[in-house]
C-alpha cells in the first residue's frame with residue numbers, strides 16, 4: 001500500500017485516521033512490546049504493573065504529535081505461525097530485542113524469516129533495543145543480516161527503561177521511516 005492512492009475521484013492518504021499505517025510490533029516474550037504500546041496509549045505513569053504475557057495480540061490506534069496515525073498490532077512473543085494472518089497490508093515493523101552487544105540467534109532467525117515475507121518486502125523496519133549500553137547498530141546486527149537489509153529502509157534506536165521521552169522517540173523514528181518510504185514509493189510510480 002502506498003502513501004497516496006486515488007480511486008474513483010477520491011484521494012486517500014495512509015497515516016490518517018481513516019487509513020492508519022498498519023504496524024507490527026514484534027520481538028521475544030517479555031521484551032516489553034505491550035509496555036511500549038501502553039506507554040503510547042496512556043502514558044508511562046498510567047501503565048499498571050505487572051503486565052501479563054500477551055496470549056495472541058493487542059491492537060491500538062496511536063496518533064503522533066505530527067498527526068500521523070498508526071494501527072499498532074502488538075503480537076505475542078511466542079506468536080509463531082499465528083503471525084501469518086497479520087502480515088497482509090503491513091506498512092512498517094518494529095522489532096524489539098534485548099541487545100547485549102550482538103543480536104541473539106533466535107532473533108536473527110526470526111528476522112531472516114520476516115525479511116523473506118513478500119507481504120513485508122516494502123515495509124521499513126525499526127529495531128528497538130532495550131539495552132542500556134550505547135552500541136552502534138552496525139555491531140549489533142550481524143553481517144549476514146545487514147546484507148539482507150540492503151535496499152530496505154531501516155533504523156535502530158535504544159529504548160531506555162521507564163522513559164516516556166524514549167518511547168516517544170520510537171514513534172517519531174517510525175514516522176520518519178514511513179514518510180521517507182512513502183515518498184520514495186510515490187516517486188517510483
Ligand SMILES: Nc1nc2c(ncn2[C@@H]2O[C@H](COP(=O)(O)OP(=O)(O)OP(=O)(O)O)[C@@H](O)[C@H]2O)c(=O)[nH]1
Nearest residue numbers: 029030031032033034035051053054076077161162
Ligand atoms: N521499567 C520498565 N519495565 C519494562 C519496560 N518494558 C517492559 N518492562 C517490564 O517487562 C515486563 C514484560 O513486558 P511486556 O511488555 O509484557 O513484554 P512483551 O514483549 O509484551 O511480552 P509478551 O507479551 O509475552 O510477548 C513488564 O511487566 C514490565 O515489568 C520498560 O520500558 N521499562
Ligand SMILES: [Mg+2]
Nearest residue numbers: 033034053054
Ligand atoms: Mg505483550
